[in-house]
Amino acid sequence: MDITFDHVSYTYQPGTPFAGAGLRDVSTTIRGGEYTAIIGHTGSGKSTLLQHLNALLKPTEGTVTIGDRVITPTTNNKHLRPLRQQVGMVFQFPESQLFESTVQRDIAFGPENFGMGKDEAAQLAADTAKLVGLPDDVLGRSPFDLSGGQMRRVAIAGVLAMQPSVLVLDEPTAGLDPAGRRDLMALFAQLHREQGLTIVLVTHQMDDVADFAEHVLVMDGGALVKEGTPREIFADAEWLQAHSLALPTTTRMAGELTERGFHFDRVPLTLAELADGLAPQLGGSLDE
Numbered sequence: 277m278d279i280t281f282d283h284v285s286y287t288y289q290p291g292t293p294f295a296g297a298g299l300r301d302v303s304t305t306i307r308g309g310e311y312t313a314i315i316g317h318t319g320s321g322k323s324t325l326l327q328h329l330n331a332l333l334k335p336t337e338g339t340v341t342i343g344d345r346v347i348t349p350t351t352n353n354k355h356l357r358p359l360r361q362q363v364g365m366v367f368q369f370p371e372s373q374l375f376e377s378t379v380q381r382d383i384a385f386g387p388e389n390f391g392m393g394k395d396e397a398a399q400l401a402a403d404t405a406k407l408v409g410l411p412d413d414v415l416g417r418s419p420f421d422l423s424g425g426q427m428r429r430v431a432i433a434g435v436l437a438m439q440p441s442v443l444v445l446d447e448p449t450a451g452l453d454p455a456g457r458r459d460l461m462a463l464f465a466q467l468h469r470e471q472g473l474t475i476v477l478v479t480h481q482m483d484d485v486a487d488f489a490e491h492v493l494v495m496d497g498g499a500l501v502k503e504g505t506p507r508e509i510f511a512d513a514e515w516l517q518a519h520s521l522a523l524p525t526t527t528r529m530a531g532e533l534t535e536r537g538f539h540f541d542r543v544p545l546t547l548a549e550l551a552d553g554l555a556p557q558l559g560g561s562l563d564e
């Protein structure tokens with residue numbers, strides 16, 4: 277399912293002294309099955325854009341087409357429920373929205389609310405908990421007794437239990453330790469690879485963009501200022517700096533090595549690519 281923005285602008289609190297532009301004339305397509313990253317400094321419009329992906333916000337101007345639903349400034353709020361099922365949103369610190377007495381009830385809440393029977397929803401909750409790597413014995417426990425990383429997995433399982441085709445992630449690893457971050461990013465990559473989920477990730481972690489994204493949108497001042505593959509986006513360090521964005525660690529290291537006389541035919545984005553580029557210049561393979 278593609279999601280297409282056609283000249284979308286969004287103004288917060290229009291017609292008041294507090295009016296502010298959230299989005300300015302954004303046109304792009306987020307392709308079904310792709311892993312898209314959205315980057316941009318604070319206040320650049322990333323969260324506003326995300327909230328248009330399932331019509332939580334409706335454009336002030338332009339249209340957003342989500343699958344076969346066209347959302348315009350005058351779309352009313354009826355019949356939007358299917359979009360909320362198809363496009364699952366994981367907001368920042370999603371564990372703050374856990375509220376049920378057990379992990380199983382929390383994960384089953386959405387499906388039951390959408391009409392699924394209790395037994396079927398309980399089975400789905402158990403399956404989804406397993407999918408996100410939670411041990412079986414947590415199902416009957418209070419979500420509030422779990423570690424921070426596990427609580428976050430419960431919240432993500434609650435979104436996945438709705439069986440969305442698009443998973444939207446707003447800084448999903450914020451506040452986790454490095455191991456927790458790595459595990460969660462690996463889970464999203466696995467969901468993308470094995471279940472064909474479309475992933476839309478907002479992040480400040482350029483290493484994650486280089487490692488996982490297939491397409492990148494760069495926001496600044498509410499506008500989409502660049503889009504392309506990670507290789508295209510990270511090719512121009514000066515441009516990124518001008519938009520207050522960093523390079524992935526590997527790409528930065530390659531830049532420093534270039535200043536010391538090394539040469540790379542193409543910008544290395546990942547550690548594996550850096551090793552491949554360096555090995556011949558060091559007179560052998562780094563594997564040996």
Ligand SMILES: Nc1ncnc2c1ncn2[C@@H]1O[C@H](COP(=O)(O)OP(=O)(O)OP(=O)(O)O)[C@@H](O)[C@H]1O
Pocket residue numbers: 288289294296297298316317318319320321322323324325498
């Ligand atoms: N509820 C609101 N009322 C008024 N203005 C808002 C509101 N929410 C966001 N804005 C403004 O809209 C613009 C875009 O904000 P948005 O939250 O989408 O940026 P962001 O890139 O997600 O930032 P961050 O990285 O800090 O989450 C900013 O200028 C912001 O001040």
